[in-house]
Amino acid sequence: MAVDEATVRRIAKLARISVSDDQAHAIEGELNTILDWVEQLNEVNVEGVEPMTSVVEMSMKMRDDEVADGECPEKVIANAPANEEHFYLVPKVVE
Amino acid sequence: MSDLTELNLAQVREGLRGKDFTSREITDAYLEAIDTSNAALNAYITVTHDKARAMADASDAKLASGEGGALEGVPLGIKDLFATEGVHTQACSHILDGFEPTYESTVTQNLWDDGAVMLGKLNMDEFAMGSSNETSYYGNVVNPWRRSGGDNAPLVPGGSSGGSASATAAHLCVAATGTDTGGSIRQPAALTGLVxxxxxxxxxxxxxxxAFASSLDQAGPLTRTVRDSAIMLNSMASPDPKDTTCVDMPVPDYEAALTGDVRGLKVGIPKEYRLDGMPDEIETLWQQGIDWLRSAGAEIKDVSLPHTKYALPAYYIVAPAEASSNLARYDGVRYGLRVPDxxxxxxxxxxRSEGFGPEVKRRVLIGTYVLSAGYYDAYYLRAxxxxxxxxxxxxxxFEDVDVLLTPATPSAAFAPGEITDPVHMYLNDIFTVTVNMAGLPGIAVPAGLDPKGLPLGLQLIGKAFDEETLFRTAGVLEEAADFTARPEKWW
Known part of the structure; x- marks a missing residue:
């Protein structure tokens, strides 16, 4: 299942990473090297094997449904590149 | 007074409690060592002088009144992956530029609650993605070890916890925190002669x-002795209501597990770890480890782990898939870098293009691909x-044995730029990654030198939540190996 340059551009779009033409070409080669290498997993018989969902068997922890944190908008917003009155500022998305 | 930075953690603890020296004295000694040496090693990316001294003074007040926690007054280095309130926390990535958390990670909070002193934040591969500390936005970390025979070429300290390894090995901290997703504690420990x-x-x-790969990531210490690792893990580990994957089990006294007695212990030797083309010195070291444990009264048994060779390729589907999801949060809106448009x-x-380095982009793109429509079953589900x-x-x-013994790495430290092919670099984690895939505990112990005088490590793998057997066995290996070699100080 080799990827071509168009596929690289499609997944870069999905991953929201802009790539130049040169980069797309280089990434195509690197991804194919890695994907060729992981192809060996096709040798493994996985018939009837359950996919792993949790590496350590444990039951989900429960806690009381009550507010344990919050009321700290300054802390939440402290690292925002742009903010105003406890809101994150982004470029206009709705005309 | 002798050089306080020479002492290991257990000795520092004893010296502080016995009032042989103060936390302020040893903290100042470490800060001076860092100020003198860090330019050559690039292990620290931020040194928190004022915070360290304030924490040391607070510890001294407690120690003077006979109080204090398990790590009271002990100066530590912290990997840049741990959120430290008000202090540089960027996973050594450009995309987290300027990020100073308004909260503290549970593991570091546990350390401070036990009285530890923070010296600063340690360099690492960007987002913990790397095995040589060559992917950090803050530049390569240098291994204090060099090849013998006058070869002064710099070597990598391993990765991703390369700053933690270099700083601990060069005595720029008593011990350090690390994290391990595929070998990021054990491989750098092995390459720098640490536990x-x-x-x-x-x-x-x-x-x-x-977060890098949430089903694989675990924190742990890098230290100069097995006992020091036991002391560190005693403080780092804890139940935590804030992490649903963190177990509600009490933390045993790991130090008490260091009995030095492995008589009757069943040690498994997995035959699949004997690789074609494995260097002679690795094979010899492994055999040496087997002989040491047998002499100490352990019973050696051959075991088989038939799917070993598939662990690394499966890891390079699972880890990038989880990384692509975890790293989706870096979008220039809530924190870190924003490139305006x-x-x-x-x-x-x-x-994201400017903020992520090449290795991080590579893994995010691989992860995005294997999770994309039409490929999920073929790659992620199969992995x-x-x-x-x-x-x-x-x-x-583990039905037949109590613990497994393997080499820690396929080679000693190498030079920066020596490995450029991503798959070749990934092979560094061939002995360690299986342990993460199965969620088990693993410990690297320095055990010998290669023909060039570089450290090599052995790895012990234990049953889930049986760190005590790992520490006990590691202690016996440490004593038998009597690893006293030190890099000649050039930094």
């Missing part, structure tokens, strides 16, 4: 640790099935 343990998945809280999607794309088989291999082996 490093990755505990069982769920033993340490992941809350406040920048009038269009919001272009802003995301430019920010998770293989992971089930890998875990089953270990479960079957």
């Amino acid at each position: 490093g343990i990755k505990p069982t998945y769920g033993r340490c809280s992941r809350w406040g640790i920048v 009038d269009d919001v999607v272009a802003m995301y794309e430019k920010t 998770q099935k293989v992971r089930t088989l890998i875990k089953r291999d270990f479960e079957q082996a």
Whole structure:
């Protein structure tokens, strides 16, 4: 299942990473090297094997449904590149 | 007074409690060592002089009144992956530029609650993605070890916890925290002559640790002795209501497990770890380790882990898949770098293109691909099935044995730029990655030198939540190996 340059551009779009033409070409080669290498997993018989969902068997922890944190908008917003009155500022998305 | 930076953690603890010296004295000694040497090693990316001195003074007040926690007054280095309130926390990535958390990770909070002193934040591979500390936005970390015979070429300290390894090996901290997703504690520990343990998945809280691959990430210490690792893990591990994957089990006294007695212990030797083309010195070291444990009264048994060779390729599907999801949060809106554009999607794309380094982009793109429509079953689902088989291999082996002994790495430290092919670099983790895939604990112990005088390590793999047997066995290996070699100080 080799990827071509168009596929690289499609997944870069999905991953929201802009790539130049040169980069797309280089990434195509690197991804194919890695994907060729992981192809060996096709040798493994996985018939009837359950996919792993949790590496350590444990039951989900429960806690009381009550507010344990919050009321700290300054802390939440402290690292925002742009903010105003406890809101994150982004470029206009709705005309 | 002799050089306080020479002491290991257990000795520092004793010296502080016995009032042989103060925390302020040893903290100042370490800060001076860092100020003198860090330019050559690039192990620290931030040194918190004022905070360190304030914490040391507070510890001294407690120690003077006979109080104080298990790590009272002990100066530590912290990997940049741990959120530290008000202090540089960027996973050594450009995309987290300027990020100073308004909260503290559970593991570091546990250390401070026990009285430890923070010297600063340590360099690492960007987002913990790397095996040589060559992917950090803050530049390469240099290994204090060099090849013998006048070869002064710099060597890598391993990765991703390369700053933690270099700083601890060069005595720029008493001990350091690390994290291990595929070998990122054990491989750098082995390459710098240190002890490093990755505990069982769920033993340490992941809350406040920048996420790479959430089903694999675990925190652990890098130290100069096995006892020091036991002391560190005692403080780092805890239940945590803020991490649902962190177990509600009490933390045993790991130090008490260091009995030095492995008589009757059943040690498994997995035949699949004997690789074609494995260097002679690795093979010899492994055999040496077997002989040491046998002489100490352990019973050696051959075991088989048939799916071993598939662990690394399965890892390079699972880890990038989880990384692509975890790293989706870096979009230039809530924290870190923003590359402006009038269009919001272009802003995301430019920010992520400029903010992530090449290895991180490579893994995010691989992860995005294997999770994309039409490929999920072929790659991700199959890899998770293989992971089930890998875990089953270990479960079957542990029906017959108590612990497994393997080499820690396929080679000693190498030079920066020496490995450029990504797959070749990934092979560095061939002996360590299986342990993460199965969620088990693993410890690297320095055991010998290669023909060039560089350190090599052995790895012990334990049953889930049986860190005590790992520490006990590691202690016996440490004593038998009597690893006293030190890098000649050039930094």
